[in-house]
Amino acid sequence: MSRYAPTIHTHQADIAALEALLPQLKGQTQVEVTLKDGTRVSGTVAVQPTVQQYRDADENEGTNGELRLDDLNDPAQQHLLWLDQIASVSELPPHP
Template identity: 75%
Template structure:
């Protein structure tokens, strides 16, 4: 993953909000993620994301994180979502 993020955060409240998403995204969880723009992504969490240090386009350093989801319908297709773009997460039932 790139060490550059579109947006980085330095304020403790913003970083805490990013970290609060992590328990909802364990390895192999099937989830529906709604983004701030209203779009939705359905997939399986490839690996639990972490909040890490990145730089933005102006070389400011701060925190963000990237979620990698394997598409539910086409598992070889991957979605990469920045944690700060997530509005909500809904756990999906397991496949029976």
């Protein structure tokens, strides 16, 4: 069964931009992610994301990836973010 993403990317420059985020999102790193719409989300990277192949609503195949962040204040709350929606990543000092 194929996985679906709201947006997929097929141009090499767009895929390279997604891949450039990966070193900043290592597993168990605490980060603040700023999304392209200005929303900020802080949490612990559950597992380093990867870029993968997805299909869009029109069944076109392309690349994207998902980031799972466990909320810093409530680790039971998870945030699932699409890599192409991330504008920037800032590493945070360890949270007590």
